[in-house]
Amino acid sequence: MxxxxxxxxxxxxxxxxxxxxxxxxxxxxxxAIDSWPPYDIVKTGEDDYQITMAVAGFSQADLTITHEPNLLVVSGQKAGEDNAQYLHRGISNRTFERRFELADHVKVADANLSNGLLTINLRRELPEAMKPRRIEIGTAARTPVEPQQIEANRQAA
Structure with missing residues (x-):
């Protein structure tokens, strides 16, 4: 339920x-939980993150990375058809699409493909207006204040 x-x-x-x-x-x-391709998400700094995906058998031309507002989409599709007769097929070359929800102001810094691992580096870049800022506390010059009489003395009739 x-x-x-x-x-x-x-x-x-x-x-x-x-x-x-x-x-x-x-x-x-x-x-449906699809665990392919496997991936890691690592926080590499205070505002830096890294996604590493195991995409063995895919080349740069087979992979597409799309950064939309607050969404990162990584997809892979093999070009061409493989007509070989496999006795055992352990390396998957099926198409995939993996979506990652991104927080506000998270941008893709770069992406690299090396040794079957796709590495995407992300960085959170807060605009200057949203960063905390320190407010300086000034001192006010104190001048003596003369007491003022608000109401005059009244005479009873």
């Missing part, structure tokens, strides 16, 4: 969280 979350009440009281609700809905959907 699958439980479905209804985010409609949250839409009425929150502004700008649409993407977060969409991510939660997508994560809750049951999808």
């Amino acid at each position: 699958r439980t479905s979350l209804d985010f409609a009440p949250l839409y009425r009281s929150s502004i700008g969280f649409d993407r977060m609700f969409n991510l939660l809905e997508n994560a809750s959907r049951v999808q």
Whole structure:
């Protein structure tokens, strides 16, 4: 039995969280788990990440990397047909498409293919306006303040 979350009440009281609700809905959907090609995700620095995919048998011409807003799509498709008669086929050359949800401001720095491993380097680049900044605290010159009388003395009649 699958439980479905209804985010409609949250839409009425929150502004700008649409993407977060969409991510939660997508994560809750049951999808067939495809573990091919295998991959690793490594945090290499405070704002640097690396995805390494094992794509043995694929060349640079067979692979496509597409960076859309908040989404990285890596796909592979072998060009041409192999008519060889295999006695055992352990190296898969099937087409694939792997999607990675990216956080805001994460960009692809570069990608390399070496020894059957596709390495994609990612970097989070926050705009200057979003980076924390230190506010200097100044000193105010204190001048003596003369007390002022707000109401004059009243005489009782």
